[in-house]
Amino acid sequence: MTIPHRRTPRRAGRVLPVIVNSLLLVATVAGLAYLAPSLLGYERYVITGGSMSGSIEKGAVAFEKATPVADLAVGDVITYQPPADSGVTNLVTHRIIDIGTSESGAPLFRTQGDANPQPDPWTFSLTAPDQPVVEFHVPHVGWALVALADRDTRLLVIGVPAGLIALASGVELLGALRSGGRRRDRTEAPVQPTAPLVPVQLPVPVPVHS
16 A cells, blocks of 8 residues: 655745745735835825815825925925914815915915815914925825824734745745755665676586597
8 A cells, every 4th residue: 555645844945935026925925115215305294184075085195295485386285394383283185165365475375175065264474494295195105104093903914024034034944954854865875785707607618539
């Protein structure tokens, strides 16, 4: 009776590198997607409120480019810090609905969230020469960025692929050592001695006399 050989370790040794390589590919693509906007001059803002629902949903990432304040126009969506007397301490991403002129001659802006029934109860000027303006947004990605801001989540995201890579490397090393041992055993196998050759005596012809 022939006993079938188990090939699970060899199969695992083939599958694990595929999984690790897939994770590395995903991580590489995600890293490039994360870094590319910055390299192209975009700023990223996670939308955590619902005041722009209908245009930019909660959890989206808004990608913004710096624009000269003099070039801002009604309809632009900007991310800015409301004036101190407004009582709002966080950044706001709202649409410009009116541009006036302050007493000093500087542009005076009023904004409103697309989902809000009323304009924001403040006007403001921008002191910086440039202002980030929303160019486009990507839905839902903001939740991932918020999660990655947590230290434990970052350790998990980095630690799991690193552990899999170490495991795959160990499996490949163990397989290489085993293969080398089998080849060495076959090379160093003792040669079985052959039986000594026994000379065969042929009969000597006897002359026949008549």
